[in-house]
Amino acid sequence: MTTTPNDTSPRAEWPLYEVFVRGKRGLNHVHVGSLHAADDTMALHHARDVYTRRNEGVSIWVVRADAITASSPDEKDPLFAPSGDKVYRHPTFYDVPADVPHM
Amino acid sequence: MSTSTDEARLEEQFEAVIARHERIEPRDWMPEGYRRTLVRQVAQHAHSEIIGMQPEGAWLTRAPSLRRKAVLLAKVQDEAGHGLYLYSACETLGVSRAELTRMLIDGRQKYSSIFNYPTLSYADVGTIGWLVDGAAICNQVPLCRTSYGPYGRAMIRVCKEESFHQRQGYELLMTMMSGTDEQRAMVQESVDRFWWPALMMFGPPDDASPNTARSLAWGIKRNTNDELRQKFVDMTVPQAERLGVTLPDPDLRWNEERGAHDFGQPDWDELTRVISGAGPCNAERIAHRRRAHEDGAWVREAASAFARATKEPGRDRAQVEQAPGSSLRDPDGRVETR
Ligand SMILES: [Fe+2]
Ligand SMILES: [Fe+2]
Numbered sequence: 001m002t003t004t005p006n007d008t009s010p011r012a013e014w015p016l017y018e019v020f021v022r023g024k025r026g027l028n029h030v031h032v033g034s035l036h037a038a039d040d041t042m043a044l045h046h047a048r049d050v051y052t053r054r055n056e057g058v059s060i061w062v063v064r065a066d067a068i069t070a071s072s073p074d075e076k077d078p079l080f081a082p083s084g085d086k087v088y089r090h091p092t093f094y095d096v097p098a099d100v101p102h103m
Numbered sequence: 104m105s106t107s108t109d110e111a112r113l114e115e116q117f118e119a120v121i122a123r124h125e126r127i128e129p130r131d132w133m134p135e136g137y138r139r140t141l142v143r144q145v146a147q148h149a150h151s152e153i154i155g156m157q158p159e160g161a162w163l164t165r166a167p168s169l170r171r172k173a174v175l176l177a178k179v180q181d182e183a184g185h186g187l188y189l190y191s192a193c194e195t196l197g198v199s200r201a202e203l204t205r206m207l208i209d210g211r212q213k214y215s216s217i218f219n220y221p222t223l224s225y226a227d228v229g230t231i232g233w234l235v236d237g238a239a240i241c242n243q244v245p246l247c248r249t250s251y252g253p254y255g256r257a258m259i260r261v262c263k264e265e266s267f268h269q270r271q272g273y274e275l276l277m278t279m280m281s282g283t284d285e286q287r288a289m290v291q292e293s294v295d296r297f298w299w300p301a302l303m304m305f306g307p308p309d310d311a312s313p314n315t316a317r318s319l320a321w322g323i324k325r326n327t328n329d330e331l332r333q334k335f336v337d338m339t340v341p342q343a344e345r346l347g348v349t350l351p352d353p354d355l356r357w358n359e360e361r362g363a364h365d366f367g368q369p370d371w372d373e374l375t376r377v378i379s380g381a382g383p384c385n386a387e388r389i390a391h392r393r394r395a396h397e398d399g400a401w402v403r404e405a406a407s408a409f410a411r412a413t414k415e416p417g418r419d420r421a422q423v424e425q426a427p428g429s430s431l432r433d434p435d436g437r438v439e440t441r
Contacts, residue, residue, distance in 0.1 A: 012407070013199055013200060013201045014403070014406075014407065016194070032260075033187075033188055033191045033192075033256075033257070033260075034191045034194070035187060035191065036200055038403075038406035038407050038409065038410040039406075039409075039410035039413070039414070042406065042410070049184075050184050050187050050188075053180070053181070053184060054264075070130070
């Protein structure tokens, strides 16, 4: 928002919140989008109205976008490298005869 | 020196992601032209959802039954939601919501030409659901695979909700078609008015749409305007037959060789006029949006003031009220002061 002499803080844009919804019991909260709200309570109400109009969720988290720390794309390689060479973390790494049941 | 090498490397990575049909995400590097094209398209799409509430919203207080009113209310509310999903996607490209709103009410960004036509009867609510939301679905289903992640995800949410919009409209028209001669005439009159503007929703013909090739190359669009228009006509013709209405195009007929319908061209000069602001309702739509925005200013300011005033004190008060055990409460539930 451009700042003009009249543009005092009450008119400034409401902060951005990221919204996470738990679709049903047993699932993780998943990021669904974002919205603007004046405060946390309003963010929750807006999230309910915007993102769960058809019972898409049993629980909502809202978090101010400026409170999130994210890995940057430039860091991608070094940050995720530790898991890149650990193929033994995947079940397909292990040779098991095909006739072993339930595995 | 190294900057241009870096940029070339980044562009190469970007092109590689597009070539693999993977998605570009907000924090990725992207060419400025890609970003600008997306901002324009996603903003225009968001504005269309928001302005699109007006033609039907005008009938909310005059719905013929409580059932129709509840349905229309839910539909119009969905369109507000679609606008918000899309604004939220657009903001990930580095534009602010306030800026987007301002560009809409200043006329610097556009919205779909279809919403500049008036709704003259309740049959129009049905026709809009059937033809306008139907055309929107044709447009939006391939956009679920658009190359920009947030836009595609917004489209998936939107598409899930659109089929209700189209079906309620078709059902409304079916009901009217099984009514009196007068009601059937209302439906036909409405379809006559909306058919050509609905075809214009896909934009100008391919040979007059210079940006299409680049949007296709970037994976922003997945089909050309004419491809989508053809698909819409082919889908709609049997629906019109089943409904018992005539589509107002003397050139419309099945082409066995092509395995598709031939159809007439909309009046492209009319589309140009409507897009450039001279449609029947352009001024009214923008004035209404501007008024709603300005009339809501005090609400936004009050909410901000409330948020500031209650921020820390609010938290403290909530804790104080929960802290004392029940023994400290008066019989009427008031907390005793110590
Ligand atoms: Fe919509
Ligand atoms: Fe819709």
